[in-house]
Amino acid sequence: MTRRDSALDFRDFVAELLATGDAVDIGVPVSPTLEVGAVTRRVYDTRSPAPLFGNLTEGAPGFRILGAPAGLSTVPGETYGRLAAHFGLPRDTTPRDLLERLVAAMHARPVPPRIVPTGPCKENVVTGDDVDLTRFPVPLLHEQDGGRYFGTYGFHVVRTPDGRWTSWSVSRTMLHGRTTLVGPAMPQQHLGMIHRMWADRGERTPWAMVFGAPPAALAAAGMPLPAEVDESGYVGALTGSPVDVVRAETNDLYVPAHSEIVLEGYISPDETAPEGPMGEYHGYAFAESKPQPVFHVEAVTYRDRPILPVCVAGLPPEENHTIWGTMISATGLDLLRAAGLPVSLAWCSYEAATCWIVVAVDIRRLAETRMTERELADAVAEVLFGSHTGWLVPKVLLVADDIDITDIDQVVWAMATRSHPATGHYVYPEAPGIPMVPYLTEEEVRTGRGGKSVLSCLLPEQFDGVTRGVTASFENSFPEDVRRRVTGNWAGYGFPATPPRLHRP
Secondary structure (H helix, E strand, O other): OOOOOOOOOHHHHHHHHHHHOOEEEEOOOEOOEOHHHHHHHHHHHHOOOEEEEOOEOOOOOOOEEEEOOOOOOOOOOOOOHHHHHOOOOOOOOOHHHHHHHHHHHHOOOOOOOEEOOOOHHHOEEEEHHHOOHHHOOOOEOOOOOOOOEEEOOEEEEEEOOOOOOEEEEOOOEEEOOOOEEEOOOOOOOHHHHHHHHHHHOOOOEEEEEEEOOOHHHHHHHOOOOOOOOOHHHHHHHHHOOOOEEEEOOOOOOEEEOOOOEEEEEEEEEEEEEEEOOOOOOOOOOOOOOEEEEEEEEEEEEEOOOOEEEEOOOOOOOOHHHHOHHHHHHHHHHHHHHHOOOOEEEEEOOHHHOOOEEEEEEOHHHHHHHOOOHHHHHHHHHHHHHOOHHHHHOOEEEEEEOOOOOOOHHHHHHHHHHHOOOOOOEEEOOOOEOOOOOOOOOHHHHHHOEOOOEEEEOOOHHHHHOOOOOOOOOOOOOOOHHHHHHHHHOOOOOOOOOOOOOOOOO
């Protein structure tokens, strides 16, 4: 097959990772029961290459699993290489460059998908009584999980009853039976919104779920774009090429042709079953399950030797933080800029488990506004907490733009030295928010409100556009000729190669 690129074909994405050494083709036998999950979790912890499991002890022969598809790397200058590959960008792409690319695509003309008669996802077609999801090596990812999770790195495809809006939406699914899955469809999510439209009519929701999707499509599906915006058009604008889509076998939905696995069927309008517990994005596993909608699978199509990507959710950083957090950062930055606020960047620190977003404030522009700290905090809260983006992230940190907010060490330094313990902490108890945040009270979970705050790490003089102190660091404390001499002689001093994390304020 003709090679496309890593953004629009998952198989090409995997080939690129293998070619650059950012994936390991594991040939020894590995069990999908906990072993796949354990290896993948250790990959996150050590920032090792993505594991491609090709010799699984369970499931039909030829089926494969890719773990940590958007994990971070220890290769100098390529920390975000796997993430960048999702968008067809160079491996040395910086977070700032990536965010600007994502934001620019939000304002570009959408490029609609291109309908094709068939595609690689149709190499194998199974329908009716032959459907058996247990043939796949569906992994048990954590010992505490309530079941095996098929969907941890895929997206749902649903369309409104009037056909005006097709949504690609990320939400997990647990194996429930030979032909059923169960998983959340929260009413604030686009998946839940559209499911409710069909349920209100007393009808099943036509549905598909895509695994091993074009990586840029998976990322867009996890992006909090506005309701009634088709993610497919955004992906086309982002990559500069339309996404090839093909009609499903059993309904009128269209799915990416260059996908590894596609499930088709419907969501029951009223049937539920227990789902969970599961190790989750916030880093905890709670010993409880909840009734969630049941997804019925009527057809399965897949590529030869299909690859099921998995995210083993838990302590950051994993894909809930690297992909989801990055896409949230882009939409948050765009919202704040559109509101005219003096903001230069926004970033969901991966280490914070998508529970905070750091906002870099341009202090020169801030001084021009004459805003007080309270006024700035309220303005940021109004923009973010009133949006779907802010619904997902409960805490906002405000810092001056001399801080590289993509560097967690600098963010912690700013919090420790610039946030006054008696001031600068603003709480918004009526703001709506995602009910999955661990610290929420039962009442806050029930009402869907509370647990929201803005923390200011801005020094008083920064509201006048200045910073009193000079940062004592390699970059700021020595003349350029001394710095040049030191870096040029580094190996001569007897040190190993310069470590990748040498940038400091």
